[in-house]
Amino acid sequence: MFSNIPASHLTRRNFLRFSTFLAIAAPVLEPSALLPGSFRFLTDAEAITILALCERIIPADQDAGAAKAGVVEFIDRKLAGYHKRYQGLYRRGLVCVNQSSHVVFDKTFEALGGTQQDQLLSQMESNHGPGPSWIWSGISPGEFFSVLVEHSMEGFYGGPRHGGNRGAVSWLMLGLPVIPIRSRRPLSAPWFNPAPASAANSPLSHRMGEGRGEGSGVGVGEGWGEGFSVS
Amino acid sequence: MSFKHVNVVVIGSGAGGGIVAKELSEAGLDVVLLERGRWVSPDQERKDDLRNQRTTALGVPFGPDEEKEPRVFVDPNGKEKVVWPADGNYNNNAACVGGGTVSYGAMAWRYMEQDFRMRSIYGTPKGSTLTDWPISYSDLEPFYEKAEWEIGVAGDQSADPFKARRRRALPMPPLPDSNETRILKPAAQKLGWHPFYIPMLRNTIPYNGRPGCMRCRWCCGYACECDAKCGTQNTVIPKAIASGRCELRTRCIAGSILLDSRGQAKGVEYFDSQDRRQVQTADLVVVSGGAIESARLLLNSRSSFFPNGIGNRFDWVGRNLQGHAYSGAFGLFDQNIYDDLGPGAEIAICDFNHGNPGLTGGMMLANEFCRVPYQVASMAPPGVPKWGKAHKDFMRTWFRRSIVIMGPSQEMPVFDSRVQVDPKVRDHWGLPVARLSGMDHPHNIDLCKFASDKAELWLKEAGAIQTVRRQKTQNWLSGGQHQAGTCRMGNDPKTSVVDRHCRVHDINNLFVMDASVHVTNGGFNPVLTIMAIAYYASDHIKRSWSNGTFRAL
Numbered sequence A: 001m002f003s004n005i006p007a008s009h010l011t012r013r014n015f016l017r018f019s020t021f022l023a024i025a026a027p028v029l030e031p032s033a034l035l036p037g038s039f040r041f042l043t044d045a046e047a048i049t050i051l052a053l054c055e056r057i058i059p060a061d062q063d064a065g066a067a068k069a070g071v072v073e074f075i076d077r078k079l080a081g082y083h084k085r086y087q088g089l090y091r092r093g094l095v096c097v098n099q100s101s102h103v104v105f106d107k108t109f110e111a112l113g114g115t116q117q118d119q120l121l122s123q124m125e126s127n128h129g130p131g132p133s134w135i136w137s138g139i140s141p142g143e144f145f146s147v148l149v150e151h152s153m154e155g156f157y158g159g160p161r162h163g164g165n166r167g168a169v170s171w172l173m174l175g176l177p178v179i180p181i182r183s184r185r186p187l188s189a190p191w192f193n194p195a196p197a198s199a200a201n202s203p204l205s206h207r208m209g210e211g212r213g214e215g216s217g218v219g220v221g222e223g224w225g226e227g228f229s230v231s
Numbered sequence B: 001m002s003f004k005h006v007n008v009v010v011i012g013s014g015a016g017g018g019i020v021a022k023e024l025s026e027a028g029l030d031v032v033l034l035e036r037g038r039w040v041s042p043d044q045e046r047k048d049d050l051r052n053q054r055t056t057a058l059g060v061p062f063g064p065d066e067e068k069e070p071r072v073f074v075d076p077n078g079k080e081k082v083v084w085p086a087d088g089n090y091n092n093n094a095a096c097v098g099g100g101t102v103s104y105g106a107m108a109w110r111y112m113e114q115d116f117r118m119r120s121i122y123g124t125p126k127g128s129t130l131t132d133w134p135i136s137y138s139d140l141e142p143f144y145e146k147a148e149w150e151i152g153v154a155g156d157q158s159a160d161p162f163k164a165r166r167r168r169a170l171p172m173p174p175l176p177d178s179n180e181t182r183i184l185k186p187a188a189q190k191l192g193w194h195p196f197y198i199p200m201l202r203n204t205i206p207y208n209g210r211p212g213c214m215r216c217r218w219c220c221g222y223a224c225e226c227d228a229k230c231g232t233q234n235t236v237i238p239k240a241i242a243s244g245r246c247e248l249r250t251r252c253i254a255g256s257i258l259l260d261s262r263g264q265a266k267g268v269e270y271f272d273s274q275d276r277r278q279v280q281t282a283d284l285v286v287v288s289g290g291a292i293e294s295a296r297l298l299l300n301s302r303s304s305f306f307p308n309g310i311g312n313r314f315d316w317v318g319r320n321l322q323g324h325a326y327s328g329a330f331g332l333f334d335q336n337i338y339d340d341l342g343p344g345a346e347i348a349i350c351d352f353n354h355g356n357p358g359l360t361g362g363m364m365l366a367n368e369f370c371r372v373p374y375q376v377a378s379m380a381p382p383g384v385p386k387w388g389k390a391h392k393d394f395m396r397t398w399f400r401r402s403i404v405i406m407g408p409s410q411e412m413p414v415f416d417s418r419v420q421v422d423p424k425v426r427d428h429w430g431l432p433v434a435r436l437s438g439m440d441h442p443h444n445i446d447l448c449k450f451a452s453d454k455a456e457l458w459l460k461e462a463g464a465i466q467t468v469r470r471q472k473t474q475n476w477l478s479g480g481q482h483q484a485g486t487c488r489m490g491n492d493p494k495t496s497v498v499d500r501h502c503r504v505h506d507i508n509n510l511f512v513m514d515a516s517v518h519v520t521n522g523g524f525n526p527v528l529t530i531m532a533i534a535y536y537a538s539d540h541i542k543r544s545w546s547n548g549t550f551r552a553l
Helices: A012-025 A044-057 A071-079 A084-105 A114-125 A141-157 A166-173 A197-201 B015-026 B118-122 B137-152 B179-190 B236-242 B291-300 B373-377 B388-398 B443-461 B527-544
Strands: B006-011 B031-034 B071-074 B080-083 B154-156 B196-200 B246-249 B253-259 B265-271 B277-287 B324-332 B347-349 B365-367 B402-410 B418-426 B432-437 B466-470 B510-512
Touching (some): A044 A084, B015 B031, B137 B527, B179 B347, B236 B246, B253 B277, B291 B432, B373 B388
Antiparallel strands (some): B196 B347, B253 B265, B265 B277, B324 B402
């Protein structure tokens, strides 16, 4: 059933967490939705909370929701990359969400029912931290909420190359033809060929400047989601 | 390392600079073209819904550098903030070979005759510096045509009775009708309007050795995967290089323009890709960095001749920063509209560019470029939740059944909407950054309301079951991709920065050739006018150049 999980991930510590996670998530999620111990920034516990939050922001119905689309993996990857300025907000915000949940409902957020989860989220949206004010000191519930919604939308509706929108589920939901991205092939136009190094002192030395071999920042390995065939 | 003296150094390789480099190098002048960005191509910067020049959730692929080139933005309440290229308030265009023309939507408008005579038609409203251009449409007409044929424009404006007169048709036909055009065209006609096919700098048939558009949805904001979009990077810049007289240096950050002992330009000081200070001397210096960076470079070029920045004797450099206030509406239909055919924008009207009772100027209205799902996710109308199942339902209902109509309102220039150089904040190279402050004219809001009214009317006539206004309601600084106006062209050195040939007043051999010189910015996307002006001013330089010397005519 979990044959796609490398054995190295099944340490005792991870296995315990994973078991807990499964107990909670199993009714809603496909088992391969989260891979414990695989996150770049989030702890497994944080990932489970985000999973529950995102799944209310974009819930599964007749179509996949945020969890199945890999939104948590997207958020994690970007928190370790382009969105790193939000690391502190997430770390603190997730603690606040669970504290609020404990105080108000005596349960962790991910253990709540959908209605209760929505109730907490709605309060955050209107910038009221649920529960006593000491929980949300130094953090704006509204800001954390809007960042979560924004990043969920990015992860769900954006291109699959960033780790979200796995299998292009949102595009398929909208009936969008999924066109292969062919542009990795080099352009044949002659002016895109960088000048050879030996020409460095020729009159053409700078003609091609830096050439086009510069890294793009959108690196290898950010291709389509696993198991998604580019037809 | 010092470089050989050349005839011309051009700073910036966008719509203006690329053309100048080609025109002058092919005329036999030795040219160095400096570009602060790098070459980009679609195989490096793939079609990315989250990281492109219009949707910047994960950054700007086509520059400028997101860690080295901040700006300072001062909002209308006076609150200032350091901003970075992916922030809206940075008012970014692009920084790469080809500049904004790599990733633009590529609408190729000629301004109308009236757009050059705004004060003559409307007077100068309070709070604005609205005036006439020192040149007319007919001065630019041959150069509009040159841009259309050399860079490559497709479309068909023959059904537009308001267009300026022209001698030659466009070189390429429009694309076949999309669903939106099939719906919007008869609707506009029923309203008594005059819809036509938007002129676009995009091959629709093989042209200039490149293929026609393959109609994908990743267009405005992206580099074209099949190279059908026509920019300076795949037309005039390769020609300039092929002339053997143009040397392009990328990742070069211009710091200041150098003057000789007589107060004439002698070259430019810049930082190369290794952050080394370099000097390139030249007979002529052409600044084509876009309205914000060109103004910044002039202001950062201080000397005993120009203690407040070059060409800034009368405090006009950086003033009158303007762009376009976009407004319109989107409509929901009871049928599928979405056909996944790019570029999306196809059909337009110019019925409301001028002659609107009580209004100064107006705008072209057109259907919008293809929207990717992530963009639509933030367009939920009032009353629709921003999350949860209701939001997902909105996406499923609206994505395939909506049309957006928008238009760029012609802004009235405002003296205090401006680019300065910040007294404290420096970029990676220690150069004072651009500081943007002020806001657009209150009349813009009236224009935007008018644009939304007309867009709603058009959508309803087309059968929309619900319309939602997308209207600018708050005055704010305007610039962005359509940034213009900061080095105004004029005959009077006291109220302008460059003369009618784009030459900086008081300096014989320094030119600005980009949208900075636009006195007003039309109710249209400005790029074809930038190109036409670059051809026009280059033509003047060529005629003034003989036996290796420039003699101002």
